[in-house]
Amino acid sequence: MKRTLLILGVTSVFVASLSAFKPEPKTEPAVNISTAILPKIATVQMSGGELLIAKSDCIGCHHKINKLIGPSYTDVAKKYPKNDKSIAYLAGKIIKGGSGVWGKIPMTPHPKVSQSDAKLMAKYILSLKK
Structure with missing residues (x-):
């Protein structure tokens, strides 16, 4: 019985001493980098339709x-003039899908795309005309 109490006492003192132990946080040495060394990062801007x-x-x-x-997209832009009629037509194709214009493989419909988003996509595609 005395032995058991002694072991429990030593164990509790040991556990209590561990809870007070807090390791020092590891810090990395500071590095000074000259801005001349940093590469130039190009900013990419996308139109709403492209995004x-x-x-x-x-x-x-x-x-x-x-x-x-x-x-x-560039082939589509070559085929259609950049006007409101073509934008509306292509927006409808994006939403409803279709087949026969570019071959036998049908384009899947995208009914969850809003009319305004489809028009933005079509405007971007037609802007690729060279």
Whole structure:
């Protein structure tokens, strides 16, 4: 019995002493970097339509320059004039999908894309006309 109390007492003192132990935080040495060494970072600005396209599943079938499953955005821009009628037409194609214009493979509809977002996407695509 005395042995058990002695072991419990020593254990409790040991545990209490560990709770008071706080390791010192590790700090890394400070490094001074001259601004002349830092590379120039280009700021990339995207139009609203380009940003919407980048966030969507469009990249699975379309590319800015190269034909994938569907036409490239630059090919679409070459085919349609940049006017309100073409923007409305392409926005409708984005939302409703379609087939036959660029081949037999249909474009999947995107009914969750709003009309205003689809128009922004179409304006961006038509802005790629060279």
